[in-house]
Amino acid sequence: MEKDKIHNSEEEIDLSELFRTIWRGKKTIIRFVTIFGVIGLFIAIFSEKQYVASTTVVLQTGGSKVGSNLGGLAAIAGINLGGGSTGGLSTALYPQIVQSVPFQRELLNVSLKFSNVKEEITYREYYEKYKKNNILSVIRNYTIGLPGKVINLFKKDPNNNNSITEMPEDSIYRVSVKEYSLFKQLKGQLGIDNNKKGRFIKISFSMPEALPSAQMAQKARELLQKSITNFKIQKTKEEYTFIEERYNELKKDFSKKQAVLASFRDRNQGLITSRSQSRLESLQSESNLAFSIYSELAKQLETQKIKLKENTPIFTIIEPVSVPVIKSKPKRIMILFIWLFLGTVFGMGFLLGKKWLKSLNTDNKVTH
Incomplete structure (x- = not known):
């Protein structure tokens, strides 16, 4: 004690x-x-002031209308009913899609309207020509960022131009130093928040002005929707294209055989010789066979059209993009x-x- x-x-x-x-x-x-x-x-x-614009969408699949509607309602309630698969494309991959070179290249070329510029300019043009660094950015660049600037001087590649060039032989994209810095900036401005239980996808974008932030958020949503749709229907679309090509070929072949059969009948009206009868039966059989294959492919083509629509994902916009009124930073x-x-x-x-x-x-x- x-x-x-x-x-x-x-x-x-x-x-x-x-x-x-x-x-x-x-x-x-x-x-x-x-x-x-x-x-x-x-x-x-x-x-620097920053305005954030965002949009929220629910990803559904085409499928049956009933299943689609129920899936959408369940997603809004935060429940995943299963079924409506996105073709194996996980929502965790969406951030990887928006960080890909083709996706970011599209965003660099979005036309935007700024208050200090009369005509519309692209995102790339704004940050390369019109954007002025504030005092904090200048201080940061010449204090913390100074070692990086010195290193970049020695690493500068004279053969590296200011544009992305796609190599036609192997589809390799070449990115310049300026574009790489713009890509890094895009990654910091573009946000993708996906809800795994429901199928919510929230896309946000921050910019120094309100209207451009809304324009970039809208374009990012459209591009992401396009990328997901292309991924989902790619295989079905390839199958549809293949069947359509064969269908058109067989349609021409069937038309030719019908024309030959009709021409033979016109030339041999009233003749009942065994030779002409045999030739007529042969032409009739070829025409019937061509018609059978042509009809079957026509059915497959219609089936593939339906499948294409069923596999096309549907984006239901829960919260549309609006121009922010209050700054976020x-x-x-x-x-x-x-x-x-x-x-x-x-x-x-x-x-x-x-x-x-x-x-x-x-x-x-x-x-x-």
Whole structure:
């Protein structure tokens, strides 16, 4: 019991000593808080504005109308009924699709309307010609980003131009340094949030202005829908194209055989010779065979058309894209409070560290 009392009293002494140390060094803490507060205020004021536009869609499959409708209602309720498969394309792959070179290349060429530019310009043109860096970006580029700039000077490839070139022989895409930096920026601006239980897909895009952010979000949704649809129906479409080509060939062949049969009948009207009768039967058999194959392919073609429609995924827009009214960044009050908190923590850490070093030096002197 006496040991516990001694231990508790030592803890009370330590805590009271800690509070006294902090109180005595309150001026130092105030200095730290002031310095960090000024830094936070500077960052809060000069941080670039960002507007985020988003859209939410539910992915369904064509299938039967009943199944499709039930699947859509279940998805809205957050329930996955199964069935309506997306052809093996997992929602986890959607971020990989939007980060692919062809997808990002499409986004670079989206026409946008900015308040400081009269005519519409592309995303690429805005960031290469019109976008002005703010003070924080300049400071960051020439402090934290300076080593990277120096390295890039030595890594610069004179053969690397400013455009993406598709190599026709093996379909390899070549990306320049400028385009690579634009791709990195796109990855930070474009967000894909997929809900695994339902089939929600939320697509968001952030830009310095409200209208361009909405335009980019809309285009990203359209491109993602197109990519998923192409993936889903690719095999069925190839089969449909193959059957259609064979159908057209056999249609021509059947028409020719019918024409030959009709011509033979016209030339041999009234003749009942065995030779002419045999030839007529032969032509009739060829025409019937061609018609049978042609009819069968016509049925397969119609079946494939239905299958193509069934396999085409349906995107139901739950929340359409709208032009944001309120900016999402910077959250100035939060930034200021975070920096004030950091100033307090660093100030207290400085005081306690200074005291610890002082006590350490005192102990060393005593031992010597």
